[in-house]
Amino acid sequence: MTAGDIVEYVVKSAIIIVFLLTAFAYMTLYERKLVGRVQVRHGPNRVGPGGLLQPVADGVKLLFKQAITPRGVDFPLYILAPAISVVAALVTFAVIPVGPGGVNLFGYRTDLWLADLDVGVLFVLAMSSLGVYGIVLAGYASNSKYSLLGGLRASAQLISYELSLGLSLVGVLMLTGSLSLNDIVNGQGGTWLGFIPRWYILVQPLAFIIYAISGVAETNRAPFDLVEAEQELVGGYHTEYTGLRFALFFMAEYINMVTISALAATLFLGGWRGPFFGGPWWLLLKIALLLTGYVLLRATLPRLRYDQLMHFGWRVLLPLSLLNIVITAIGIVLLG
């Protein structure tokens, strides 16, 4: 490893962080706009042309808010919790390939991914598990009843749905025979009958549905947003956070949505592969479509009750994901 390699890593990491922060900022605007449209109103349209500068205004507003630390908090954990959330969310993106390897960029030959780990899928699952700590610690450290309840609900919900999320990926791993996300994307190259792309969603439709549902639950989004159900829990685990500290949690939630979508695209929708041209634009398009799905879910579905949520995770999704593994195994053995 040379100094040039390190510089390359730093540049790529900076690009990833800037991309995710921009995606976060404009995802908030896009969501408010689209939910507004669904509810037959305009959404934010005052700041800048068509409301395009709204995220900047929101950021500046949060920047000048007072950082209030409530009495009786466990301060080290209280301040560490949002940092854990956002760092875990950002780091997950390291293993997602955004394009083919060995590309010439400005006369410099490079691969369009930051890290190609042999255990990429495990890394992603590990990072998403670490993200739970941020929420649990925030709930515990805040010394507030709303926070504690939100944190408890969050931990139970996240670990319940993490099971089916992890098991839904096993089918894809069996088809690929590798845990590396690069191998998974490469396994989806080519076409059937000349025009149908060999995306895993076509051979693993059940797994994709399980993954999509669990992914929404993992990111605490509607209809699984019991963690921060404002009508009953005020804000849930981030009730006692103000200003930019709260912004970190908000950032983590939206970055997680982007990452879960990017993973769905990588594992089931062919990643950066696509007809006519391959590369980052296809991945971006797929992520945008999946994020639109997120917003439409939020705009159209009511929130589940907590017992329904737990029942669904343990009694429906978990057996279904096991069933998917069995079907996939039999299919592979029979069809070679």
Added chain:
Amino acid sequence: MLSSYVPVLVLFLLAAGLAALILGLAQIMGPRGLNAGAEDPYESGIVPTEPARKRFPVRFALVAMLFLVFDIEAVFFYPWAVVFKRLGVFGLVEMFLFIGILLVGYIYAYKKGALNWE
């Protein structure tokens, strides 16, 4: 192959730096001074009477234990899935045995009402 984790470490350091920067900015930029009651935990306007960290339903501990059981089993699935094509029928039978044992545990938990959230 530990060197393939160096880029992850670089991203981690940058992300941690960003988080520290934002937390630092929150400390510096905001107004100072507190109104009466600003430091109280928020309870929708009611004055808090006792600390929040009290006993909570044991259900949550039960979920944690069930999670451990099934998550460890999920971990066993990954290496098996990666080499499945080479194992062939042998792998299929082995996995059926494994899932069978898993199902017995699942049904036991189900019948005992551990998955029943009431």
